[in-house]
Amino acid sequence: MTVLLPGSERDALEMLAAADGDAVPIAGATDLLVSWPGRLEDHRKTYVDLSGLAGLRPLRWTGDELVLGGLTSYWDVIRDVRVRQEFPLLVAAARQVGAIQIQVRGTWAGNIVNASPAADGVPVLMAYDAVVELESLRGREEVPLDRFYTGYKEMRRRPDQLVVAIRLPRRPYSVQKFVKVGSRRAQAIAKVGLAITRAAAGWRVVAASMAPTIRRCPTIERLLEEGAPVRGPDDLLPAIARDVSPIDDIRSTAAYRKRVMARVLYYELREACGWRA
Template sequence: MRLELVINGQRYTIDGVLEDRRLLDVLREDLHLTGTKEGCGEGECGACTIIMNNEIRLACLTTAIQANNSEILTIEGLEKDGKLAPIQEIFMRSGAVQCGFCTPGFLISAYHYLKNGGSKDVDSIRHAVSGNFCRCTGYSKIIDGIQESHDLMSFEKNENSSKNSEKEATFIDLTTEKKQNSINSNKKNIFSVSTKEELCEFLKKYGSEAGILAGATDIIPSIRKGGEKRLYFADVSKIKSQFSEIVEDDKNIYIGAMATFKDIQHNPIIKKHLFELVHAAKTIGGYTIQAMGTIGGNIANGSPAADSVPALLIYDATIELTSLNSKREIKLSSFYLGYKKMDIMRGEFISKIVIEKKQFISTGFEEVGSRKAVFISKVSLAHSLKDEELILAAGSVSAFPKRLLEVEKIFLKQDLTKDTLLEYLSKDVIPLDDIRSTGEYRQKTLLNLLWSLRENLLKK
């Protein structure tokens, strides 16, 4: 393919790029911009963080086809006219740079945060760099450095476009370059779709062999590890804006399935009505993953630990499935049929999540993980209560996140004992052992979380 990019204000045209060549390799190998680092290649460490179309992104999880026609800022672009950005100066002076390998990623995350009006508050800063690992410093100097540069940074509205129109593009031809690496050796096929119809036709044509590359935060690592069985993928960058709107009417809230977790945590409608979803969105992966990962992707992934699902279950969310000529709605609580199995038909994709607006007496979402950020929960419990209507949903304890329908029946009965609660809980879920925790711990913890929730609710 022909890849057209504007990087740090310079236009580039690269011919003959493989569609699934990683943007990271384009930057480092084709353009010799080696400031962007590869620490893990799986979207965990944040060393390859860049800014693409004003959004934070991991270059190791981005393919050429997804990056086409975008504007990119890398570490090499922070210095302007031979002058360091204040944050670079401060990082250097204060000792935020130790071995330095994570530094470009941190600087880019921080730059993006500050440019987008991030506050001086330490917790917000920590959240903004939660997708960046450092193994040397203990993080203090990094956080202090971001805070210190808060008031010193000045930003041009658009670093890229002001210059790119004047300069001639740098042309690179890789057509005859046979040494080009791409994300897979299993010959997966990636197409770019331009309309909803194209997407539906694509899905219909390839059925269970088809996948959608939206955030791609799970699919790309999976392809690289050889664990991905599907062969055909549709890049939806071009139609993303149609399916990522978050709107409301008198009755409902509508969340486009391609909305990212970052979109969700900052959206005023969601912040007003769906507090637990905001919470879930903030705890999924690190911040860079939140900026890339989509809520539809999280639902379709169907992982037992898909953290947005319990939060959606307690709001009794409905999902809209779109196919070529029709739409269908289904309650999220009946969408999952088994481990990674769901009620989705050939040619359908998740297009929207619909949630009815309600006034709740109480809602809550508790997750127990190991570390505080970038974790997958070992147990999670969400609840909502409206008048007599109680919903309990648990994550990470069964094949898919599910409502605790049996427990709901008896939960607020006056004479309930902990033993009876356990009996009903066992009808809903029997947690299993896995790498993150043991079934025994999960059951005990879930029981304790339930019991303490019940005490709190009864007080109200």
């Protein structure tokens, strides 16, 4: 394997451009390590190790945005008091990522580009209307996170592009919830994940492990906007069926995922929405 060590962001972009699509940028390398023993083909790839690019690390506040850097880690977010106050779901989700060792190494940008349908970080970013900032030698591009994924592990990032920032608008929220259903209380991969927010911009309901990508649930969001009466979890099932398409896999079943998504939504929102059985 070849590991390239860029001295600057510009270096990194040049390396990616020169590799003509064959170089993989890595930061914490936590996702790479999971499959390392089994995927021998990974051992022959070229990696661009971004971990030395200190400039990409800090998170910043502007008047109307929180900006996570390309190397901002889960731990950076967990220990930031302001994030805890203004974007509590980021902290809640970060604490659910692997073990503390992983939280220290793993990055939000890495979580986005790894594109796991079971990601913990992506749902809360999407529920906060995050925008992904991509940079390459050809310039800068912005893609709203809820339009970033185009299919399973497919996304609107060219191989020569780096995620250099993730921008979240600062808004008052009246509802903020993150629920991760795993097979144990820590260090588990989500079987059902939900991030829910409500701001002046409207409801956001984002589901994980329910489709080939993390995705918003427009039918449910509409149902919430319209204040439709919901008398029990089963009333949510038709909307869920339109929004997501869970599968049976090694971790759970489609039936469980659908039913539990309905029950968690119902239970979490019952009070906020004034639902009565």
